[in-house]
Amino acid sequence: MKLPSKAISYNKSILSKLPLLLDIIKKGDIQLATLYLLTRKSFDGIEEYIDTLDCLYALKVIQFKEESGVLHYVA
Numbered sequence: 224m225k226l227p228s229k230a231i232s233y234n235k236s237i238l239s240k241l242p243l244l245l246d247i248i249k250k251g252d253i254q255l256a257t258l259y260l261l262t263r264k265s266f267d268g269i270e271e272y273i274d275t276l277d278c279l280y281a282l283k284v285i286q287f288k289e290e291s292g293v294l295h296y297v298a
Contacts, residue, residue: 224274240275248285252293
């Protein structure tokens with residue numbers, strides 16, 4: 224997980240990517256693959272995308288609804 228440090232700037236860290244994903248998820252539930260396709264140019268790879276989702280999930284900002292397979296914003 225890329226967190227800001229002396230070697231990694233904020234812009235290169237996953238923290239800078241959180242608002243990008245949140246802005247889309249806040250608009251409504253979305254499939255994981257669809258979200259990745261919309262934002263893939265902002266990530267260095269799928270690992271960074273998953274790390275960003277993990278961070279949002281750990282902060283309890285998003286939920287994964289298994290029955291429908293979508294990400295949901297937790298208000």
